[in-house]
Amino acid sequence: MQNHSLNAELKSVQQSLKNERQFKRDIIDALHDGIVIFNQRMSLEVMNQAAKQLLCFEPQHDEFFTDLEFFKNKKRTIKFNITRWLQQAIDQAQSAPKEILIWVRPNCSDHPSTPVLLSAKPILNNDQSFQALLLIIYDKTIVTHSDEQHRILEAAFNSYDGQFITNEKGYIIQPNFSFSAYTGLLPLELKTMTIIHWMQKQVTLKGNIQVEDILKSLLMEKKWSGEVQVHPNPETTFHAVLSLSMLIDDDKNIEHYVGTLQDITDIKESQANIERLAYYDELTGLPNRRLFMEHLDNSLLHHKRNHTYSAILYLDLDNFKEINDIYGHAIGDSAIQLTASKLAEILRAEDLVARISGDEFVILTQYNVISRTQAVQHALTLGSKIIQKLNQDYFIDEHQIPSSSSIGIHIIPGSEHDTPEQLVSCADLAMYEAKQRGKNQLYFYQTELTDKILRRREIEEALKHAHYDQEFYLVYQAQVSNHSEQISAETLIRWQHPVLGAIRPDQFISIAEETKQILKLGQWILRTAFNQVQQWNHQSQKPIHISINISPIQFHEATFVETILAIQHETQTNPKHITLELTEGILISNIEDALIKIKALAQLGYQLSIDDFGTGYSSLSYFQKLPIHELKIDQSFVAHIPGSKEDIAIIETIIQLANSKNLTIVAEGVETQEQVDFFKSHQSRILMQGFFFSHPERAEEFEKQFLSLPTTL
Ligand code: C2E
Numbered sequence: 001m002q003n004h005s006l007n008a009e010l011k012s013v014q015q016s017l018k019n020e021r022q023f024k025r026d027i028i029d030a031l032h033d034g035i036v037i038f039n040q041r042m043s044l045e046v047m048n049q050a051a052k053q054l055l056c057f058e059p060q061h062d063e064f065f066t067d068l069e070f071f072k073n074k075k076r077t078i079k080f081n082i083t084r085w086l087q088q089a090i091d092q093a094q095s096a097p098k099e100i101l102i103w104v105r106p107n108c109s110d111h112p113s114t115p116v117l118l119s120a121k122p123i124l125n126n127d128q129s130f131q132a133l134l135l136i137i138y139d140k141t142i143v144t145h146s147d148e149q150h151r152i153l154e155a156a157f158n159s160y161d162g163q164f165i166t167n168e169k170g171y172i173i174q175p176n177f178s179f180s181a182y183t184g185l186l187p188l189e190l191k192t193m194t195i196i197h198w199m200q201k202q203v204t205l206k207g208n209i210q211v212e213d214i215l216k217s218l219l220m221e222k223k224w225s226g227e228v229q230v231h232p233n234p235e236t237t238f239h240a241v242l243s244l245s246m247l248i249d250d251d252k253n254i255e256h257y258v259g260t261l262q263d264i265t266d267i268k269e270s271q272a273n274i275e276r277l278a279y280y281d282e283l284t285g286l287p288n289r290r291l292f293m294e295h296l297d298n299s300l301l302h303h304k305r306n307h308t309y310s311a312i313l314y315l316d317l318d319n320f321k322e323i324n325d326i327y328g329h330a331i332g333d334s335a336i337q338l339t340a341s342k343l344a345e346i347l348r349a350e351d352l353v354a355r356i357s358g359d360e361f362v363i364l365t366q367y368n369v370i371s372r373t374q375a376v377q378h379a380l381t382l383g384s385k386i387i388q389k390l391n392q393d394y395f396i397d398e399h400q401i402p403s404s405s406s407i408g409i410h411i412i413p414g415s416e417h418d419t420p421e422q423l424v425s426c427a428d429l430a431m432y433e434a435k436q437r438g439k440n441q442l443y444f445y446q447t448e449l450t451d452k453i454l455r456r457r458e459i460e461e462a463l464k465h466a467h468y469d470q471e472f473y474l475v476y477q478a479q480v481s482n483h484s485e486q487i488s489a490e491t492l493i494r495w496q497h498p499v500l501g502a503i504r505p506d507q508f509i510s511i512a513e514e515t516k517q518i519l520k521l522g523q524w525i526l527r528t529a530f531n532q533v534q535q536w537n538h539q540s541q542k543p544i545h546i547s548i549n550i551s552p553i554q555f556h557e558a559t560f561v562e563t564i565l566a567i568q569h570e571t572q573t574n575p576k577h578i579t580l581e582l583t584e585g586i587l588i589s590n591i592e593d594a595l596i597k598i599k600a601l602a603q604l605g606y607q608l609s610i611d612d613f614g615t616g617y618s619s620l621s622y623f624q625k626l627p628i629h630e631l632k633i634d635q636s637f638v639a640h641i642p643g644s645k646e647d648i649a650i651i652e653t654i655i656q657l658a659n660s661k662n663l664t665i666v667a668e669g670v671e672t673q674e675q676v677d678f679f680k681s682h683q684s685r686i687l688m689q690g691f692f693f694s695h696p697e698r699a700e701e702f703e704k705q706f707l708s709l710p711t712t713l
């Protein structure tokens with residue numbers, strides 16, 4: 001009986017122990033964290049559900065150490081030796097558990113790596129001997145993930161842009177470092193400020209924007225962005241873009257405002273730089289044409305409204321091209337700068353002076369006088385002062401450079417509908433007239449000059465669209481001598497425009513030069529003349545020789561010699577029948593290049609002549625170097641023969657020079673018997689060209705007159 005009850009009691013104790021164990025197991029299994037218990041021999045004793053799930057592992061025996069892989073990092077490059085680590089935990093046997101964050105790759109391989117925190121704690125007997133090891137596995141997936149998110153946010157928040165987050169009331173509770181740095185305000189200070197406080201203290205809004213507009217935009221659109229100026233302290237201002245957005249919760253309550261302050265000072269500076277380049281001349285720092293035109297536009301409105309007058313002065317240095325050519329561009333630049341500063345000395349602060357191209361300046365005065373006559377008087381005084389001031393030698397780098405200027409003046413407003421461009425070109429035209437009248441003077445614009453402009457424009461357009469073969473033709477003017485073996489003539493171009501009628505060379509050649517049309521036209525002239533001389537020499541008994549005028553623009557083309565050669569080959573012309581007429585100007589600009597080209601042409605067999613000799617600047621010494629064949633005495637000297645002793649003296653000198661170098665002389669513009677007699681009285685070889693003998697004639701007429709007739713006198 002006793003046995004039976006003992007047995008029963010034992011059973012009940014066993015049952016309750018079992019129950020208790022099961023109860024503990026259930027508790028362990030119910031835990032969220034993984035629990036693993038190893039016994040004294042480090043065999044797996046207990047492993048709860050969480051551990052199994054976390055590691056995706058269903059243990060059989062002690063495979064825990066063989067089947068599971070642990071890594072020290074997410075990338076699974078460094079293995080973690082758990083056996084050794086657990087052993088260390090046992091050996092150290094401290095009261096605090098040993099912990100480490102590692103990554104587990106459970107044996108179900110497609111399961112992603114899981115970050116877990118291992119916490120190992122040995123359980124000791126009373127005598128401190130090792131009894132068991134408790135390993136707790138905490139799932140760190142969420143924590144790691146949120147850490148990562150946090151790091152990303154932090155990195156974004158710590159950008160170079162100033163950023164801040166406010167609370168629902170707008171207090172700047174979380175500024176990033178950059179925002180503090182930009183505003184010079186510590187986070188603690190910022191915490192006491194709302195966005196509005198801060199803006200009132202440091203921000204100027206651009207345009208007509210008010211703080212209320214920003215609030216409105218935030219309420220309506222939940223965001224606002226705009227350009228602002230920030231003044232962290234009285235001495236510092238920077239440009240920035242401020243962006244604000246409002247965060248609201250599901251119930252539409254304001255939670256936060258988020259702000260970004262992007263410094264755009266660099267962009268602003270480069271914008272200003274671009275503006276400077278767009279509106280100012282780099283060499284002199286003066287306003288350029290564009291800025292001048294904008295001012296003129298405003299000024300015109302002002303004068304029209306107030307019925308007042310002022311003036312535009314258009315200034316051009318005389319002979320600047322020569323300064324550049326003779327002394328070089330650096331000196332040329334210095335001359336421009338010097339001119340700019342001399343002008344600044346004379347002008348009043350309210351006058352505007354701009355450099356609008358090369359050596360051309362325009363001045364817009366601010367007279368505001370109520371009569372045109374007064375404006376004329378003022379402009380005359382100012383213009384004369386400038387002419388005088390600039391008519392003094394410039395001293396640059398030990399060079400003494402002669403200087404003078406020509407000025408065109410136009411009183412504004414002109415007529416009712418004049419545009420700024422038109423007004424400036426009127427002043428330009430007046431300047432041109434001043435030059436024509438002998439330079440170093442000023443000239444007031446007259447309405448007749450407009451006809452010139454219109455004519456000029458007409459010609460420019462007509463040139464652009466000209467059909468060369470139909471509109472242009474060459475005429476030939478005989479050059480006669482008392483002992484000539486050949487028939488000589490100068491080739492001159494004529495233009496018969498279908499609408500504008502006959503246009504004279506002195507009206508269109510300079511325009512063709514300015515617009516570079518002369519390059520194309522020049523080639524047409526060469527080809528036509530070459531063909532003609534080639535054809536004539538085929539037909540005629542006597543050799544026929546022609547002169548062709550070459551424009552300096554043509555001559556200065558890098559490929560000029562090649563062009564001549566190509567046309568020579570194309571037309572099968574013998575160069576010995578051709579003289580190329582150059583002007584003295586050619587020799588002044590880039591003498592070295594001129595010399596090379598002239599030598600090359602002479603070597604090819606061409607004759608070279610200097611046209612209008614005596615009117616240019618060339619020093620006689622240049623001629624020592626040049627293989628030229630002929631000098632043409634300008635008709636302005638011939639015109640005054642035999643009346644002018646001075647002109648006779650000049651002509652005699654030219655003849656002497658030509659004789660000394662064995663050059664042919666051509667006297668241009670011979671119109672009278674006296675002039676013929678004068679030249680005939682000389683022993684030298686002088687060809688005479690002029691209306692006395694013949695006008696320039698078309699090829700057929702010239703043939704009739706000269707090819708069948710003896711040309712000797
Ligand atoms: P230029 O080369 O000095 O030509 C001489 C000018 O004097 C020609 O004027 C001619 O018609 C004119 N002339 C001839 N005999 C007399 C006279 O007895 N009295 C007066 N008062 N004038 C006389 P044109 O043909 O009007 O040419 C003017 C200028 O245009 C030329 O001066 C030359 O520089 C240029 N030119 C003419 N044809 C050409 C050409 O084919 N090519 C180039 N590049 N320029 C040309």
Ligand code: MG
Binds near residue numbers: 490611
């Ligand atoms: Mg000529």
Ligand code: MG
Binds near residue numbers: 612
């Ligand atoms: Mg001439």
